[in-house]
Amino acid sequence: MTASLFLPEFAYASAPQRVVFGLGAQERVAAEVAMLGRARALVVTTPEQASAGAALLAALGPLGVGHCAEARMHTPVDVTEAAVAVVQDLKADCFVAIGGGSTTGLSKALALRTGLPQIVIPTSFAGSEATPILGQTEGGRKTTLTDPRVRPGVILYDVALVRTLPPHLVVCSGMNAIAHAVEGLYARDRNPISSLMALEGIRALAHALPNLTSGAPQDHDWGEALYGAWLCGTVLGQVGMALHHKLCHALGGGFNLPHAETHAVILPHAVAYIEPTVSDQLRPVAEVFGSATASAGLMDFATRIGAPTRLSDLGLTAADLPRALDLATANPYWNPRPIVREAIAALLARALVGDPPQA
Numbered sequence: 001m002t003a004s005l006f007l008p009e010f011a012y013a014s015a016p017q018r019v020v021f022g023l024g025a026q027e028r029v030a031a032e033v034a035m036l037g038r039a040r041a042l043v044v045t046t047p048e049q050a051s052a053g054a055a056l057l058a059a060l061g062p063l064g065v066g067h068c069a070e071a072r073m074h075t076p077v078d079v080t081e082a083a084v085a086v087v088q089d090l091k092a093d094c095f096v097a098i099g100g101g102s103t104t105g106l107s108k109a110l111a112l113r114t115g116l117p118q119i120v121i122p123t124s125f126a127g128s129e130a131t132p133i134l135g136q137t138e139g140g141r142k143t144t145l146t147d148p149r150v151r152p153g154v155i156l157y158d159v160a161l162v163r164t165l166p167p168h169l170v171v172c173s174g175m176n177a178i179a180h181a182v183e184g185l186y187a188r189d190r191n192p193i194s195s196l197m198a199l200e201g202i203r204a205l206a207h208a209l210p211n212l213t214s215g216a217p218q219d220h221d222w223g224e225a226l227y228g229a230w231l232c233g234t235v236l237g238q239v240g241m242a243l244h245h246k247l248c249h250a251l252g253g254g255f256n257l258p259h260a261e262t263h264a265v266i267l268p269h270a271v272a273y274i275e276p277t278v279s280d281q282l283r284p285v286a287e288v289f290g291s292a293t294a295s296a297g298l299m300d301f302a303t304r305i306g307a308p309t310r311l312s313d314l315g316l317t318a319a320d321l322p323r324a325l326d327l328a329t330a331n332p333y334w335n336p337r338p339i340v341r342e343a344i345a346a347l348l349a350r351a352l353v354g355d356p357p358q359a
């Protein structure tokens, strides 16, 4: 019989957050603004999702005061500062963000600076809506902070809104979500509840993503993936991340590689490095994928759903590897297996060209 997730010692803190799941976020959003006791909502989107923002503003009726369609990847501080001026001009008293992690990032950055509440309507599987984490960039440098004031108070999940996610983002954003949960399973500060959510999140995405990438996906499949993404994001918001996230932050920050795609390529390699040290915690992941090891299962799964498997396809070159290694091994995050520079160099070299993961 498989062991339970019991731990002899742990700490668990739940965060206050209202989560509403199902179709019809647009029909519900005005009621949610009213429930917060607010009356002047500013809609936040990227330029690419401006039309979704315009539809949401219309749905808010008299409770919507405007639309800021300026969200960008990595939350540039100058964009946030310009948006704060818009908030002040319009006398907005809350934010309604509709989009992926970049849009949620701008909403969080505005909440931090203004103290105003947020309703987030996620349209990708990034999971930022469930975390108190904010990454921001200024002068080409990305810094990350954790602050309960940036955790959105309300999340509205609407299956209809993820259906428009471009196919490559379905796959990569899904792998990004799985990565949060996998790292949560061996986090130093994990607890039985975070592990429970992590495993269920991985199960949901492992089941849903192949259905989303082949044939004619149904609302049930989109819903199952979004449910998995919520669980995985909640894990990210609860426990510390390790080597995998460190590598992705180094590559994303140092070389501007795309966020979700980088997670998709790196995950099987980072897990292969860590797995010998935490094979007990990762055994359930291997079982989910019907594989001898979690890393092999993740690699097979990524290949099957058409995820990128080479950093070279994302724009990294062999000449970048020495600097990537320096960034990846500087200020290491806590990791279950000590970081050995030569081994990380080999890992990055394999990930560059898509060679099979190795311990």
Ligand code: NAD
Binding pocket: 046, 048, 049, 072, 073, 074, 075, 099, 100, 101, 102, 103, 105, 123, 124, 125, 126, 127, 128, 129, 131, 132, 133, 134, 135, 161, 162, 163, 164, 165, 166, 169, 173, 236, 259, 260
């Ligand atoms: P993204 O938000 O940058 O979205 C990529 C593009 O896809 C954008 O143009 C966006 O408008 C568009 N898009 C998103 N959903 C869509 C949909 N349903 N239909 C059509 N277009 C859609 O990408 P992402 O992967 O969701 O988020 C990545 C960002 O989120 C990174 O900056 C990352 O650092 C951050 N992030 C933060 C946390 C956290 O906890 N702070 C967690 C995960 C990710």
